[in-house]
Amino acid sequence: MTSFDRSLPMILNRALDDIMPDYRELFARYDLTEQQWRILRVLWSEMRVTSADLSRRTLLPAPSLVGIIDRLEKKGFVSRVRSVEDRRAVYIVPTAKGRALEDEVTPHVAQIDARLRNTVSPEDWQHMENTLRKIAAAAAAPDLPKASNG
Numbered sequence: 001m002t003s004f005d006r007s008l009p010m011i012l013n014r015a016l017d018d019i020m021p022d023y024r025e026l027f028a029r030y031d032l033t034e035q036q037w038r039i040l041r042v043l044w045s046e047m048r049v050t051s052a053d054l055s056r057r058t059l060l061p062a063p064s065l066v067g068i069i070d071r072l073e074k075k076g077f078v079s080r081v082r083s084v085e086d087r088r089a090v091y092i093v094p095t096a097k098g099r100a101l102e103d104e105v106t107p108h109v110a111q112i113d114a115r116l117r118n119t120v121s122p123e124d125w126q127h128m129e130n131t132l133r134k135i136a137a138a139a140a141a142p143d144l145p146k147a148s149n150g
Contacts, residue, residue, distance in 0.1 A: 022112050030105060035060055035068050040077060044102045048091040077101060
């Protein structure tokens with residue numbers, strides 16, 4: 001069996017613990033949580049998204065998403081807009097204030113990202129992305145053998 005320190009969950013958790021402090025400090029400067037950031041980040045690239053799609057894209061459970069969107073709406077960063085084509089559909093959209101936040105925060109995020117990317121070669125970075133995608137896809141596959149309970 002792989003040692004605890006070399007297990008994939010610990011490698012990933014350790015990497016996240018080492019990477020996130022700079023991002024968390026940045027988000028805190030703008031009174032944002034990591035979850036709020038994820039939602040805004042998706043909205044800045046998609047313009048309008050349903051709650052179900054936001055849940056899928058941000059990996060946030062739908063019940064939690066409601067409260068997070070409520071708080072972003074109170075801060076004036078997003079609004080809910082009912083679809084004119086399908087009145088059952090409600091889209092989450094960034095407001096002008098949310099767009100202004102994007103313009104202000106994005107350069108800082110780009111600096112953090114560049115610093116992290118510069119720690120390895122572009123080829124190593126691409127290899128890491130590809131490898132993690134393969135592992136995630138394999139783990140999500142229904143035919144992946146599950147560990148036995150015995």
